[in-house]
Amino acid sequence: MIEIVKLTKTFGTRTLWSGVTVNADRGRMLALVGPSGSGKSTLLNCVGLLDSPTAGEIRHEGADITRFGRQEARRFRRDTLGYLFQNYALIDNATVADNLEVSLSTRRARREKSGARIAEALERVGLAGREKERVHRLSGGEQQRVALARLLVKKPSLVLADEPTGALDHANATAVVDILREMSDAGCAVVIATHDDRVRDRCDSVFAVHEKSL
Numbered sequence: 656m657i658e659i660v661k662l663t664k665t666f667g668t669r670t671l672w673s674g675v676t677v678n679a680d681r682g683r684m685l686a687l688v689g690p691s692g693s694g695k696s697t698l699l700n701c702v703g704l705l706d707s708p709t710a711g712e713i714r715h716e717g718a719d720i721t722r723f724g725r726q727e728a729r730r731f732r733r734d735t736l737g738y739l740f741q742n743y744a745l746i747d748n749a750t751v752a753d754n755l756e757v758s759l760s761t762r763r764a765r766r767e768k769s770g771a772r773i774a775e776a777l778e779r780v781g782l783a784g785r786e787k788e789r790v791h792r793l794s795g796g797e798q799q800r801v802a803l804a805r806l807l808v809k810k811p812s813l814v815l816a817d818e819p820t821g822a823l824d825h826a827n828a829t830a831v832v833d834i835l836r837e838m839s840d841a842g843c844a845v846v847i848a849t850h851d852d853r854v855r856d857r858c859d860s861v862f863a864v865h866e867k868s869l
């Protein structure tokens with residue numbers, strides 16, 4: 656799915672990591688671990704095209720995504736990528752349903768019954784019937800489950816999760832990882848930057864970012 660090959664990131668004279676080579680495969684969950692500041696988020700952001708590496712390649716379907724122009728990057732984000740952040744990255748003042756609809760392109764939404772898809776995703780994350788509620792009124796755990804429902808609606812083939820359980824209690828963290836596991840079992844490649852040993856232990860492979868630094 657994604658091949659990261661000899662990736663390096665430097666800021667001025669500081670090398671964050673170099674020679675990073677690791678794959679994210681469909682049907683598997685990869686944990687990115689390392690101490691605070693070791694560059695887990697930066698690596699995830701390079702794969703998500705939110706940041707650029709200094710050297711190396713990130714290959715997807717024969718292309719090096721680090722060389723994508725604006726159009727290709729937009730298509731990659733739209734068609735392939737799903738992101739899950741610690742701070743949920745939802746539209747606070749909008750309803751649950753509005754937050755889920757943004758992940759449907761209008762053409763697709765017209766073609767399919769978006770209402771039914773949204774209801775199904777909300778049911779799956781334990782928020783059945785909560786479409787009309789405003790996101791800022793929900794608890795942190797509920798907001799992260801809305802963000803997960805948004806991924807379930809979008810059905811990306813690659814999910815990048817940055818500390819997705821960092822602000823959650825044990826029950827909500829377990830629920831989040833359960834759903835990521837389900838997406839992975841359905842063929843998605845899942846990459847999770849995490850400090851949480853319980854999350855790490857539920858992944859199929861572990862990549863220690865700090866051990867690849869020079």
Ligand SMILES: Nc1ncnc2c1ncn2[C@@H]1O[C@H](COP(=O)(O)OP(=O)(O)OP(=O)(O)O)[C@@H](O)[C@H]1O
Pocket residue numbers: 666671689690691692693694695696697698848
């Ligand atoms: N644009 C930038 N310019 C300079 N330094 C940066 C830039 N972006 C990130 N850094 C530095 O790179 C380091 C790695 O940050 P990053 O957030 O990737 O680490 P992390 O492993 O995810 O940390 P944490 O576990 O605390 O979230 C930090 O020291 C950060 O200050």
